[in-house]
Amino acid sequence: MTQTPHGNGTGGRTALDELRAAYHEQLTQLATERDEARRQARRAKDEAAVARAELASLANRVHDLLNAAARHLPDLPAIEAPAAPAALPAAPESQAAPEPQAEEPKRKANDRRNARGAKRRPVRAG
Secondary structure, three states, X not given: OOOOOOOOOOOOOOHHHHHHXXXXXXXHHHHHHHHHHHHHHHHHHHHHXXXXXXXXXXXXXXXXXXXXXXXXXXXXXXXXXXXXXXXXXXXXXXXXXXXXXXXXXXXXXXXOEOOOOOEOOOOOOO
16 A cells, blocks of 8 residues: 655655654653653752761761760750651641541441442342
8 A cells, every 4th residue: 555645745745644753753852851850850869868868967966066065064964866867857736737537437348339339239149
């Protein structure tokens, strides 16, 4: 089966060929944008890891300085090292999670309903 141009001035390209070319161009553009987004995400992840390491280092340094100050100032209590570093600081009470609302009563296990809420009929064997 051969394709014949319809004399639309495209030099032998049909509308389907033009559509394919546009589609391919758009796919290429989307792939480029996806790859750039992945690179940015990797960079952000790496920067976050560095920031966490720097924060841990600063926390240790502050702890050492407070302990050194406690040795020289008798009314300053000695600071104990935290057992495990906190992943994120606790949220202030004003931003705390809202109180859990009353849950809907759970249905009985044998109360099977379809998407419209009507009970399903039991399946009869055989």
